[in-house]
Amino acid sequence: MRRFLQRHMSQIALSPSLALIAxxxxxxxxxTAAVSTTNxxxxxxxxxxxxxxxxxxxxxxxxxxxxxxxxxxxxGLFLLVTISLGLVIAILIDQRIRAESFFRSIVMYPMAMxxxxxxxxxxxxxxxxxxxxxxxHQLGFTSFRLDWLTNPDTVIxxxxxxxxxxxxxxxxxxFLAGLRGIDEDIWKAAAIDGIPAWRVYVFIVIPMLAPVxxxxxxxxxxxxxxxxxxVVALTNGGPGVSSDLPSVFMFDMAFRRTNLGLSAAxxxxxxxxxxxxxxxxxxxxxxxxx
Amino acid sequence: xxxxxxxxxxxMAFALTTTTPVFAGTAEVIHWWTSGGEAAALKILVxxxxxxxxxxxxxxxxxxxxARMVARTRILGGDPPTSMQWQVGAxxxxxxxxxxxxxxxxxxxxxxxxxxxxxxDNAKFEGKYVSAPIDIHGHNWxxxxxxxxxxxxxxxxxxxxxxxxxxxxxxxxxYIPLALGGQSWQEIFVFESILVDVGGRxxxxxxxxxxxxxxxRSPEMLKAFETFAKVRDLVDPGSPSRDWNITGGxxxxxxAAYMIMGDWLKGEFVAAGKVPGKxxxxxxxxxxxxTLVFGTDSFAMTAxxxxxxxxxxxxxxATIMDPVVQKEFxxxxxxxxxxxxxxxxxxxxxxxxxxxxxxxxxxxxxxxxVADATSIGALVDQMTTFLHSKMxxxxxxxxxxxxxxxxx
Numbered sequence: 027m028r029r030f031l032q033r034h035m036s037q038i039a040l041s042p043s044l045a046l047i048a049x050x051x052x053x054x055x056x057x058t059a060a061v062s063t064t065n066x067x068x069x070x071x072x073x074x075x076x077x078x079x080x081x082x083x084x085x086x087x088x089x090x091x092x093x094x095x096x097x098x099x100x101x102g103l104f105l106l107v108t109i110s111l112g113l114v115i116a117i118l119i120d121q122r123i124r125a126e127s128f129f130r131s132i133v134m135y136p137m138a139m140x141x142x143x144x145x146x147x148x149x150x151x152x153x154x155x156x157x158x159x160x161x162x163h164q165l166g167f168t169s170f171r172l173d174w175l176t177n178p179d180t181v182i183x184x185x186x187x188x189x190x191x192x193x194x195x196x197x198x199x200x201f202l203a204g205l206r207g208i209d210e211d212i213w214k215a216a217a218i219d220g221i222p223a224w225r226v227y228v229f230i231v232i233p234m235l236a237p238v239x240x241x242x243x244x245x246x247x248x249x250x251x252x253x254x255x256x257v258v259a260l261t262n263g264g265p266g267v268s269s270d271l272p273s274v275f276m277f278d279m280a281f282r283r284t285n286l287g288l289s290a291a292x293x294x295x296x297x298x299x300x301x302x303x304x305x306x307x308x309x310x311x312x313x314x315x316x
Numbered sequence: 317x318x319x320x321x322x323x324x325x326x327x328m329a330f331a332l333t334t335t336t337p338v339f340a341g342t343a344e345v346i347h348w349w350t351s352g353g354e355a356a357a358l359k360i361l362v363x364x365x366x367x368x369x370x371x372x373x374x375x376x377x378x379x380x381x382x383a384r385m386v387a388r389t390r391i392l393g394g395d396p397p398t399s400m401q402w403q404v405g406a407x408x409x410x411x412x413x414x415x416x417x418x419x420x421x422x423x424x425x426x427x428x429x430x431x432x433x434x435x436x437d438n439a440k441f442e443g444k445y446v447s448a449p450i451d452i453h454g455h456n457w458x459x460x461x462x463x464x465x466x467x468x469x470x471x472x473x474x475x476x477x478x479x480x481x482x483x484x485x486x487x488x489x490x491y492i493p494l495a496l497g498g499q500s501w502q503e504i505f506v507f508e509s510i511l512v513d514v515g516g517r518x519x520x521x522x523x524x525x526x527x528x529x530x531x532x533r534s535p536e537m538l539k540a541f542e543t544f545a546k547v548r549d550l551v552d553p554g555s556p557s558r559d560w561n562i563t564g565g566x567x568x569x570x571x572a573a574y575m576i577m578g579d580w581l582k583g584e585f586v587a588a589g590k591v592p593g594k595x596x597x598x599x600x601x602x603x604x605x606x607t608l609v610f611g612t613d614s615f616a617m618t619a620x621x622x623x624x625x626x627x628x629x630x631x632x633x634a635t636i637m638d639p640v641v642q643k644e645f646x647x648x649x650x651x652x653x654x655x656x657x658x659x660x661x662x663x664x665x666x667x668x669x670x671x672x673x674x675x676x677x678x679x680x681x682x683x684x685x686v687a688d689a690t691s692i693g694a695l696v697d698q699m700t701t702f703l704h705s706k707m708x709x710x711x712x713x714x715x716x717x718x719x720x721x722x723x724x
Contacts, residue, residue: 176498
């Protein structure tokens with residue numbers, strides 16, 4: 027008995043959480059997939075199987091197209107802006123500047139805000155009748171326009187700016203940690219060879235940060251798919267439905283339109299999309315390192 | 317997500333049933349009336365109910381959606397509240413079809429004669445009342461700031477053509493013609509009043525209840541979209557996504573001439589010291605459309621089995637329909653009573669107009685409570701997309717009809 031316990035202690039310790047994950051994660055993923063093949067309205071019902079009809083319907087819902095496209099648009103821009111600027115800020119702070127912790131804190135503080143607070147702050151700042159636009163007008167520049175939030179074509183940028191403001195600190199901190207982990211000798215060797223600093227960064231240091239990039243991309247990708255609260259607080263999907271994201275669409279269908287079948291179908295498509303993007307990336311990155 | 321909440325709700329419901337014994341004559345009621353005026357109105361109902369010897373167990377949940385979600389999870393978990401605020405019509409029928417409601421016919425024998433037909437029809441399942449309505453809120457109200465109208469030198473418009481024609485004069489004086497909060501639930505009030513304007517009540521029925529493909533592609537629809545496209549120029553740049561109460565501020569503070577919004581906006585007038593019907597003119601819009609689009613707050617009676625709870629439920633239904641409760645409640649809430657024949661004294665001028673419309677059978681139940689939620693939702697999505705885009709009216713008509721067709 028004692029030997030058995032000793033040998034299998036780790037399995038026994040892990041099994042409750044494994045069981046919970048099996049039920050509450052994978053179990054409900056399967057349950058959601060099952061609901062998506064039914065014509066469920068307000069309550070999940072399994073006596074009205076409709077096959078893939080909900081997916082067909084989803085494909086013919088213009089609002090879903092907007093939401094789905096937005097996820098890539100917002101996701102792509104957010105990744106690009108946050109990673110590039112986060113890296114630049116990290117490199118600047120890494121120059122052994124004076125009052126480093128002061129600048130670090132400035133960049134890090136927004137991270138302490140929840141997405142809801144972030145959304146409301148930026149909603150005020152970007153509101154053309156009371157935010158930055160009015161302030162600049164009062165300074166005398168009356169032709170200044172900042173209508174990102176109220177223009178359906180640019181509202182995605184408003185989301186990107188707010189999400190960047192909130193997420194930049196984390197990215198900066200991760201890159202800074204990576205940069206500090208780089209061997210001083212590399213810099214010394216480069217200095218002896220007379221290589222300019224920017225070339226050292228581009229061709230030596232940044233490639234060495236590849237594992238940090240992996241972490242950053244995974245973390246940001248998760249926050250993109252989850253970014254429901256930011257949209258709800260900042261634009262609530264508006265103007266019109268132009269800043270809808272799949273998560274907002276899914277919530278709306280489930281709770282406002284009481285169409286669980288369609289909502290479940292959109293959830294499954296979301297999951298599929300995320301897996302389709304993340305699995306090859308994770309696979310490639312982990313193989314490279316192994 | 318829903319399923320996870322369902323389990324959570326079940327767990328919570330289980331915890332509730334095991335820790336709090338249910339006493340005879342106690343009605344647990346889920347509602348979403350938490351703000352000042354709402355709470356004052358609710359107090360009238362609670363006090364009247366407790367006078368019948370029963371106890372009111374209050375379960376307020378802020379926000380209609382959240383409250384309905386709590387009620388739904390409680391029902392799914394097998395521990396329904398005694399009663400809950402729930403819309404009449406399709407949402408109520410969905411519950412009834414699941415066998416989740418009790419009828420209250422024991423106290424509702426004469427309700428057919430007391431309620432407007434549209435409310436009676438939509439509060440009954442298989443001919444029996446399953447819900448008790450306590451108030452009516454009208455949606456397609458045109459409000460006008462009287463001081464602004466006087467300054468511009470115009471009267472309240474009767475039709476959309478008149479409203480649009482007056483816009484230039486209003487703009488010339490530096491006012492915003494129409495205060496609009498650019499969120500789809502606010503914009504739909506504008507769109508519905510335009511539908512009445514171009515095709516009357518019948519057309520509104522065909523489009524929003526039947527979601528009839530021929531009506532959605534008809535010349536009237538094109539005309540409606542042409543008018544709707546002009547709304548883009550009536551509003552200010554800050555309109556998109558703006559909340560209704562902030563938008564109401566534009567009207568109340570004399571920055572905008574008109575606003576189309578439900579009569580709960582009156583609460584904001586009163587808070588700002590303005591008198592509805594005097595400082596702020598009101599009109600069911602378009603005038604003469606014989607259509608007051610309305611929603612009603614109603615208490616659905618769940619399928620509780622315990623005889624004591626059943627008694628508490630019937631007492632609640634009777635209290636809700638009591639004429640004194642109906643009147644005093646609406647006076648505080650800014651609504652009008654669903655029960656017909658209530659004395660109009662004490663109500664403001666706008667509420668009196670609404671009571672007249674109700675008595676004449678002009679009520680039109682909000683399409684959300686009648687049409688399939690997904691289909692009417694697709695219509696609303698396309699309506700708001702159109703307003704915030706540069707689409708031509710013809711493109712708007714086609715996009716809406718196609719989107720609605722895809723939901724079938």
